[in-house]
Every structure is written in structure tokens, then in C-alpha cells.
Amino acid sequence: MPPAPAAAKSDSALQLSSPPRALMATHVLRLLPGDDLVLSLCAFARERSMRAACVLSCVGSTGKTTLRPAGARAPRVFEQSPFEIVSLVGTLGADGHHLHLSIADEECVVRGGHALEGCIVRTTAEVVLGEILGVEFHRRQDERTGYDELFISSRPE
Amino acid sequence: MPPAPAAAKSDSALQLSSPPRALMATHVLRLLPGDDLVLSLCAFARERSMRAACVLSCVGSTGKTTLRPAGARAPRVFEQSPFEIVSLVGTLGADGHHLHLSIADEECVVRGGHALEGCIVRTTAEVVLGEILGVEFHRRQDERTGYDELFISSRPE
């Protein structure tokens, strides 16, 4: 069994969780055919100056869909359209984002992975974002993982 | 690469996104065996006079599950029970809803699509809905897609 979560104990705990009971504001957006899902959400978050946001719900469809599979470096492009979006999860901040997507095909088979540029909306994508007030997300190299990771800090609202 | 999202630029931008920083109220509901997932959520949203809501989280199980696969007109009924709900996403408004569902079977295989009437709760469905205050969802024909789509407007709270 793994040890108790490091987040609760390590010196960096303050960078691994938000202050208690942050408030959330909500933003809803509909994307149009041809819009790039990831680029559009990042642009929308930037336009509204969101410092820390997450995807609360996303329903819609894609045609061409570009995912990076688990553990892979190369993207995988699903050209066979149409797809239904059955989950979009993740976080967006001022200097980066981290979004995972799963899509269902004409046989209801579901595929998923890390959402890259190149997930093109087919008919619609109705997206609800939650903006976490008083919090700021940053991404920078974390020696514990070897990747750019999420750092969470407080900011005056 | 696709152009910048139309939502940010078109004349209809006001109908494609909510006002900044809407507040959210939360509603939690448990459904019982035999309840129809989609009908029950719509009835609950109507009873509580929600004008704009989304699914924040849903955990539970279904038996018979009726999905419309991507790009299809005909529903597909999964009779092989039991299934675990692994995602439910989407929006609900006064005059319509748009919900996508994915379910995992006894082999952990996941299938998904557009949730239709006929997704029958097997043991439970714990659903958390977010009601977006000061916002109203409507669905009407949109020539850009050829379908009834989500229009988002402000309303006095």
C-alpha cells in the first residue's frame, strides 16, 4: 500500500493544494464547426483573464481528433469522423493547460488521451468552465516527475 | 491550423458565451432503481426551475442503456447489464438538454454516445448539477450547424 499522500506532508504542500474553500465563478461557451477545441478554450480563458480554471462539463462532437496516447511522444490522429465527446477534463491557467479527452465513435467505441491542438469541433461543443477565484495556476518543471507540472498559489482577488 | 474561434469574433458572440463570472448554485440528487436517467434529470431541473444547468459529476450504474451513436439517427440499446456510469456530461435548460454518457461493462470496456430516454438506473445514480445563476439556456435552429443548438443569454437574477 502506498504511503499517505505527500501533498499533506511535504514542504511543498502549499504549492500542491489551493487555500481552503476558494469560490468559483462559471463561464459557458459554445464552439462552432471548425473551431479547434483546445485552442479555443485557451483563447477564451485568456480573453477573460482566468488565472485558474477547470472544465466542469463539455458536451459536443468532433471530426478529426488529435490525441497523445498514454506514454507516447507522437500524436495519434483519428480521422474517422464523426465522434461524440463523452468527457473533457482538466485545468487551464495563465501559462498552460492540461486537458484529457474521450470520444465515442459510430459504434459507441470510446477512445481517449491527452487532447492536443487538432481536435476540430464538428457541430458544437458546449463547455462550462469553472474559474477558481483567488487562485493562480502555474506550470513549471518539477524534479519529482521530470515534467512541467501544476503549481497552485493564492492571489489577492 | 484552424482560425481563431468564431465565438470571440462573430456578431453572435453574445449568444455563444455567458456573461463573465456567473455564480453557480449546486443541486445533488440520488436516483433509484428503475428511474430513467435523462427523464429524471430533466424533471428535477424543471421542478427546481433551473434555467441553465450542467452536470458536474455523476456516479452510478445502469442496466438497459440507450445511446445514439455519433453520426447516427437510430438509437442503439445496450441490453447487457450491468453497467457502471463513468461519465455524464452536458447541459440542461428550460427548453431542452444535451447529455452524453459513457458506461463500462463487466469487462471494463467503455462505450458512449448521446444519452437518450431509456437509460435505466440499476442501483443508484448520484448526480451533482450546477445551476448557472443569471443565465438562461435556449435551444433553437442554428443555420451554422443545421441543428437545434445552445443559445446563452443573461437574465436578471
Next chain:
Amino acid sequence: MPPAPAAAKSDSALQLSSPPRALMATHVLRLLPGDDLVLSLCAFARERSMRAACVLSCVGSTGKTTLRPAGARAPRVFEQSPFEIVSLVGTLGADGHHLHLSIADEECVVRGGHALEGCIVRTTAEVVLGEILGVEFHRRQDERTGYDELFISSRPE
């Protein structure tokens, strides 16, 4: 067609839904490699004295992943790492939790089920929890299902 949802009509309606328009507070957490997803979230919710919470969004990766498939008693362990988390849904309360997870593998194939102890974070898990204020979740035996189920009650905030 199924009857109208029992929740709206039964004597136990008050235990099957939250009071209208509860407010939500938000908590964000990043888990580290080796952390147990389910145990860590439960520990975090307990540390912050959350009485009623749900998963709003979770993005990250797992290695070894332990799921209980639909309708099964025995867990199924997916040892083939790495996996991307494409959905985590469910509720957490003072005396129990109910979480379903879906993961995508190196071929983008998605598998899912009931998340058990033994879902080990590989690089990161960025989790956003919503705490539903003024509400308390409890789990106890429900004769209507034969299982421990979610009961929802109000509490002074």
C-alpha cells in the same frame, strides 16, 4: 416508458436531494507519483473536514490501476502502464465515497469501473473538488437497492 422519478414523489424525497441552491466551495490538489488516487482524495477531504463533496475535474495519469468492473465482486488490476485518466466522477462524504474512473492506454483504448484502492498516480493527478456547503452526505444500507447508498441532508453552515 418509466414512471416519473421516485425521488420527486416518495416520502424519502428529502433524503434523496439537497436543499435548493446550495453554494459550492472549491479545492484543488495535485497528487504526486506513487500516491494512491482514492486514498489521497479521501484523506484530503477528511483533512479539510468536507461533509459533502464531488469531483469536478481530474486530469492525470496512473500506472497500476485497480477497478471493480460492473456487477463484479472481485477487483481487476490493470498492470500495463501507463494510463491517462480521462474521467473521474463521484462523491465523497464524512463516512464514505463513491468514485468511478476511466483510463486510456497506449492505444487510446478506454477502460473503466469503480475506483478502488490501488490506482497509483504515475506522474500527476490534478483534481478539483467541489464542496457542497450546508449539505452532509452519509452512506447507509438502503433496502431499495440492497447496498449502502447516499443519503443527503442539510446541516447548518
